Amino acid sequence: DTAVSQTPKYLVTQMGNDKSIKCEQNLGHDTMYWYKQDSKKFLKIMFSYNNKELIINETVPNRFSPKSPDKAHLNLHINSLELGDSAVYFCASSQLDRGGYTFGSGTRLTVV
Amino acid sequence: DQQVKQNSPSLSVQEGRISILNCDYTNSMFDYFLWYKKYPAEGPTFLISISSIKDKNEDGRFTVFLNKSAKHLSLHIVPSQPGDSAVYFCAASNPLGGGADGLTFGKGTHLIIQP
Secondary structure, three states: OOOEEEEOOEEEEOOOOOEEEEEEEOOOOOEEEEEEEOOOOOEEEEEEEEOOOEEEOOOOOOOEEEEOOOOOEOEEEEOOOOHHHOEEEEEEEEOOOOOOEEEOOOEEEEEO | OOOEEOOOOEEEEEOOOOEEEEEEEOOOOOOEEEEEEEOOOOOOEEEEEEEOOOOEEEEOOEEEEEEOOOOEEEEEEOOOOHHHOEEEEEEEEOOOOOOOOOEEEOOOEEEEEEO
């Protein structure tokens, strides 16, 4: 039983395209996140979201947008993809009053 | 099935003493291990890593030890400082896949440094 699942695992696309990465958690957590991992393995938070508030890292271009159809899903939409968007994107979830984070296995996005 | 386990959700250590955070893994194909540190409301930041060909890597106050036969690694922080209070994530890399970049994370250990 995968607690936090992301699809697809690999995504290769051309510059200028629009793409989405899906994330689902079955843990009943109230907060979900998107992280971007750069070439140096550094994880940077992009968004955190619960049913009350969306917190956006101000360094994230507005071409990136999270969409949450319900508490168990937080999808990442990316418009007009650029070469620099190539990275690994991790979804995560947590229950703020209980601590502990669960990460998905990541999505490797390659923009060509 | 959790391939990277951090069995201590929290750890409390006195300032100046040694903090030891533990991590166990089950996948023998993992060949690279990383520790991340996370403050509240911030993203995790890379701390230190170790390749499976080594058994120790040191960077200032931080040392990571790897015991491949036991599938166990640990992070030592000495001396512990108040600014070390954070959540620490263990992560492992699988060169043969099993994830977009082979990174599998543990659930984290909340380290609390007491004055």
